Amino acid sequence: MDTNQKADETQKKNSFGPSTALAYLDPHYWDERFSNEEHYEWFKDYTHFRHLIKAHIKPTSSVLELGCGNSQLCEELYKDGVTEITCIDLSAIAVEKMQTRLALKGYKEIKVLEADMLDLPFSNGVFDVIIEKGTMDVLFVDSGDPWNPQPETVTKVKAMLEGVHRVLKPNGIFISISFGQPHFRRPLFDAPEFTWSVEWSTFGEGFHYFFYVLKKGKRSSDGKGCSESFKMPSISLLHEELESEDYIFRTAIDDMDN
Template sequence: MENLSGNPVESHKGDVLPASASAYLDPHYWDDRFSHEEHYEWFKDYSHFRHLILDHINPASSVLELGCGNSQLCEGLYGDGITELTCIDLSPVAVEKMKQRLISKGYKDIQVLEADMLDLPFANGSFDVVIEKGTMDVLFVDSGDPWNPRVETVDRVMSMLRQIHRVLKTHGTFISITFGQPHFRRPFFSNSEFTWSTEWRTFGDGFHYFFYILKKGHRMSESAECTERIDMPSISPYHDELDSEDYIFRTNIDDA
């Protein structure tokens, strides 16, 4: 079932691609997509950033994955001994199919719940680690000018971050795997509401995916944060690695 190239399995790409990028914000689109699609990995599979993950998650960590969809991220984590896992998705179709898949593979300890990441149903300080891969990027698909995103986009992203900050333990870690470059993500991550520090790493061939690490209770001065230098290569839309749906988020397409 796994396709390491990041392409859909048992589904033709034309069957799942939306008519416009703004459709990614429509829950009905995801229900329909997940009813047909068995597996898709946004922004590479676990093997590409496993070395980064294991620096910040250990077998004793309680982990919440946001927007699990039909990814195999939780299975990768479980295989590395991280068994206290909770996965959520807004789509009831994705949740039911994920439950059945995990049971069929013997991963009975992983909890899968239908939940909204903008209104998480967990108590304060519930998790050591919260992780999202491509889920936040969906909130930016109709953001307009990336340097000055729409008010609605800002509100959604800040709601998501507030919920993550709330459910993290005192010294918990938020991991965000994204196309979002530091100059676009930093205004959100560094908001004065949050007590976390912000750093990042990169992975990927030909161009970069970003791996952000936000450590709650460790906030540094603004000038000391996000200091890693990134030499961004030029992007060619014909690069092999861009032959996937991921590129939609790179180019910030909207309906205009």
């Protein structure tokens, strides 16, 4: 690809970015975006965290993906032998396009449903693994001070986590791939109503993303998690990220080009 072609492709990718991060909370934004965009990966693609996924998902696992959008995550899991996969998204357009794409590729076992992650339409204890990649981060775009999120944000995040905890099997695992640092996520993950343990790793070069693993029924008495060493972004950068999506878009575009 020559320089002009690459510039054109970058411009196309940028065209899907909203004028403000608050647009991420608007379902109409996602419908419009998914109508025009075929594929996008938030926080790196599968190759960057496959080694972490493989440690927790078996071919026999029943998996739920929250906020699938137009990601290829479910397809990559399928290629790795995981066939019992359910994907949900709030956007009917994303769901329809994903269903069509998977059918054309012959991945007919993967179910794609229109559903809200804040009100999961599943019975208790039905999934071995639930995974989200960047979906929960959307709930934080108007959270205010990251050290003391607004009550509305906390309520939404708790609703999501309560639903995840409910539909996980007794020894199930919730995997959250996030921009959010542990000192901001732990107070929510460690709420007393949840029985899971909390651990995390990092991946990425230069700038790191967080790979949280919450194991239901494995809550440790000391409440401590673990992490690999990582480059800590400044608090000012994190606050800027919650106010503007420019940094994530630049990073995500670089991820796709690489």
